[in-house]
Amino acid sequence: MSERRSLYPALEPYASGRLDVGDGQSIYWETSGNPSGKPVVVLHGGPGGGTHPSLRQYFDPEAYRIVLLDQRGCGQSTPHVADGADLSVNTTDKLLGDIETLREHLRIDRWLVFGGSWGSTLALAYAETFPTRVTELVLRGIFLLRRSEIDWYYNGGAGNIFPDRWDEFLAPIPDEERGGDLVAAYHRLLHSDDESIAAGAAVAWSAWEASTSYLLPDPEKVDENSEIRFALAFARIENHYFVNGGFLDENQLLRDAPRISGIAGTIVQGRYDVVCPATSAWALHKAWPSSTLNIVDDAGHSALEPGIIHHLLEATDRYRLT
Template sequence: MRPLYPPIEPYDHGMLEVGDGQAVYWETSGNPDGKPAVFLHGGPGGGTSPLNRRYFDPDHYRIVLLDQRGCGRSTPHIADGADLSVNTTAHLIADIEELRRKLDIERWLVFGGSWGSTLALAYAQLHPERVTELVLRGIFLLRRKEIDWYYNGSAGYVYPDEWEKFLAPVPEAERGGDLVEAYHRLLNSADSEIATAAALAWTTWESSTSSLRPDPARVAETSDSRFALAFARIENHYFRHGGFLDEAQLLRDIGAITHIPAVIVQGRHDIVCPAVSAWDLHRAWSGSRLHIVDDAGHSAAEPGIVHHLVEATDMFAAVESHG
């Protein structure tokens, strides 16, 4: 089993002014002259962490991380009142392109998991000439049936105890309707206690169901109210709007990227982003390589997931990028 690479520190970082009063945090680590790779985090609203650098061989890659609008170290933060009207998939794609130009990168490998896989696909389909390879994990195509599976009851059949906690902030009269909409009202309540309680419930539902085995450390890590407010509000904003994508757009437009080498890594027991989405993507993209990990859920940190992700970046490290 391939492990993560050892921890490293960035050799450069900064804040990129992208307009709309927004500044995006970015950093670079690894080999300044190496093959460029950009890591797109999940959520949306999750932010990056030092762990994200470790999926790449630092001797071979110039590793680029960024915190998407409104979260992580980007400003303004959602907890500080950032404007969600200027936070859409189109804005994020434009930010990625702005950062690519700033760093003077011609082409790069794009790595994304969960929402990061959604954004990676959308970015690549709009800018295929900028992408050398794709490494995707925990596929999320942002179809309505995927939202309903996870937020409107079906996943609760697998985690009834955690589902009960997720329902707790929602008034009983609203529990039979669209819970994404119910949570939108709660998360944007003028009462900060109601908003924070809803954010913590939303975030805890995801962190409690993301790995094959319980991970109390992950639940505790995401229980910070500032993180939870950004994570829940941004996710809810995107999911209410279908990710600002047309239904099934990412499969419909797959022809734009079928020439790009791709590895898809998917946990068999992923409750957050069920394996059917990875399967549908692979079937539409015959040249992709799909690894279904039988002893894994959604988390990128599970051993079998790590193994195939690192194996993929190692395989692509030797491919000339002209970056």
């Protein structure tokens, strides 16, 4: 195999701010790279994960105007879920509206949409809703938010591969509730009036994802996800979306794939992705024939796996002149 690419050098934003999107919500945004370059919007994972400076580094800074944002309730957006933000106004349709509001605020006509994990879900929903606003899609770790995917990861399937970590995920749940829907059980714990119960459940939920996202373990990422403020937002927002089916019809993203038939795109998928198994990427590729699928044989879920980085950079470099 030829030498793999590495991330572009770290860079700082040249502009940033908070945008009032209604419902008492203000979202953080930033732009970096070339102010006159090709626009790209980066949709982070979770939902509730927040953006990260490394996400700027998947793009040639001379070619791209790189837009990052924190979705409602997390990161630097306000109010923060750890501070009691109202989750009833945090839905997929609301997030799609926020993206459009930001696009108009930044006076961008069309942009490349880049997202991984939940970011791939949101990117697909956005492109299927606003196809004329999307130049290309670059997606990683495909999550179609079907019930089978949620059950695989949160109701026992992935636990067969990580039994030690699965026991830690189960630990906050009373024995009598372990035979039912664990996403529902966690919903009760995460919204307990006892702050210590809610915090303990949030850390267990967030650590489960961090400990299963890499082909090789990354203890530092587990520690990072276990920080209380991050974990409360991450777990509560994710769980809120999952108990509500992502506010999507079952199989909606595949059903509506013909709406993006004219959009070029690249899918990058780890072969050993336990969080979002490759079957979803395969299903999407078949439903979206204009896409290119790259399955990375030595990668898990994380965007920081070496093979994932390589193929994402190859895709963004390919699209920078189109």
